[in-house]
Amino acid sequence: MSRLPPAFFEQPVLALARALVGTTLVHVVDGVATGGRIVETEAYRGPEDLAAHSANGRRTARTEAMFGPPGHAYMFLLYGSSWAFNIVAGPRDAPHAVLVRAIEPTIGLDVMHARRVRSSARIAQGARDLTNGPGKLTMALGLDRSAYGLSCASDRLHLLAKSAGASGIAGARIGRSPRINIDYAGAWIDRPWRFYERGNPWVSVKPRD
DNA sequence: GAATAGATTGTCT
DNA sequence: GACAATCTATTCT
Numbered sequence: 001m002s003r004l005p006p007a008f009f010e011q012p013v014l015a016l017a018r019a020l021v022g023t024t025l026v027h028v029v030d031g032v033a034t035g036g037r038i039v040e041t042e043a044y045r046g047p048e049d050l051a052a053h054s055a056n057g058r059r060t061a062r063t064e065a066m067f068g069p070p071g072h073a074y075m076f077l078l079y080g081s082s083w084a085f086n087i088v089a090g091p092r093d094a095p096h097a098v099l100v101r102a103i104e105p106t107i108g109l110d111v112m113h114a115r116r117v118r119s120s121a122r123i124a125q126g127a128r129d130l131t132n133g134p135g136k137l138t139m140a141l142g143l144d145r146s147a148y149g150l151s152c153a154s155d156r157l158h159l160l161a162k163s164a165g166a167s168g169i170a171g172a173r174i175g176r177s178p179r180i181n182i183d184y185a186g187a188w189i190d191r192p193w194r195f196y197e198r199g200n201p202w203v204s205v206k207p208r209d
Numbered sequence: 210g211a212a213t214a215g216a217t218t219g220t221c222t
Numbered sequence: 223g224a225c226a227a228t229c230t231a232t233t234c235t
Contacts, residue, residue, distance in 0.1 A: 042227070051227070062220060079228045080217030086227090099227060121230070135228050145219095181227060206210095 001160040006153045009071030013089035013096035017043040018195045020087070021174050024160040025103060027141040034112050034141050036103030036131055037165060040196040040203045042179045044086070046095040051185035054095030065149050066095040073157065075138075075148045082135025083144045087152050101180070101194070103131045104165060104202040105140065112140035133204045165200060173198045180205050 004023065009016060018041075026035035046054025046066065053076065054066045065074040066088060074086040074097050086097040105112055109126075116123060116130055119139050123129050131137040138144065150157050165172060176192040183189065196203045 044227075053227080058221095060221075076227080077219055079226055080219075082217095082228045084227065101227085129229095133228070139229095179227070184226090 001163065004153065004159040004161060006071045006151070008159075009087060009152065010090040010092070012091070013043045013045050013094075013098060014193065016087070016089040017041040017098045017193065018174060020098060020100070020159070021195050021197055022162040022165075024106060024163060025100065025141070026107060026158055026160060027143055027147075028156050029142045032108060032111055034105075034108035035160075036105040036107065036112075036137070036141075036202075037163065038100055038102075039104050039165075039200045040100075040102035040194070042099045042101060042195070043089075043193040044097050044099060045193075049185075049191075050188045051179060051182040052095070052097075054097075057095070059095070063095065066097050067093065068149065071152050073143075073147050073150045073152060075143065075145055077145070078135060083138040084134040085138050085141075085143050085147070099134060100137065101134050102196075102202050102204045103137045103141075104200060105131050115142055116140050128201050132202045165197070172200060 020038050020041050024035055024037050026033055044052035046052035047057040053063045070088050070090045072088045076084055078084055086099045089096045116139055131140045175196050175198045177194045178190050179194045
């Protein structure tokens, strides 16, 4: 499988969010790789998008990565205990990013399961809730604050070209829906900026197909 | 399967 | 001091 080059991430945020569905995210820790196919993403397009952390051009130490070059990781902490992983999109200098909400685990299943159990969840081997949520997949992959600003085209963190789902859903279509849990975003709540693989069991919140 | 409540901490006002 | 792009366990149908 081929690695996606840095130029891949220079596309507009909505196009990138859609293009990422079906690619494989890989994170290497101490020489051990874990990863999975991305099956659900959301686009955040500041400064006008009120759901984005960069809304109204808010630029702080926390959001700095969103203003940085495309293809780098923007990590943030949610509700005190969950990290979320985002990839900064183009164009350069625009504070746009794609949140990865769910993956279908394919690489290093044992390691991912061990990480999830260690952080208190009790889940069965092969259960859907291993990586079907933004905080869950970062726990499983070992992603946290230390990945902030990292390039997504590096040895430690990279993406592999689109592939068919291991769960046997051939030629799956990509669906769209409004984003999840952004009740504060006013008129932007209903924008269909969430992309997911139809019928894939690892998608986090059940969409209205 | 769906709805609900409690946990928990860096960041910003 | 309040909040947040969530997770987990519990309590129901």
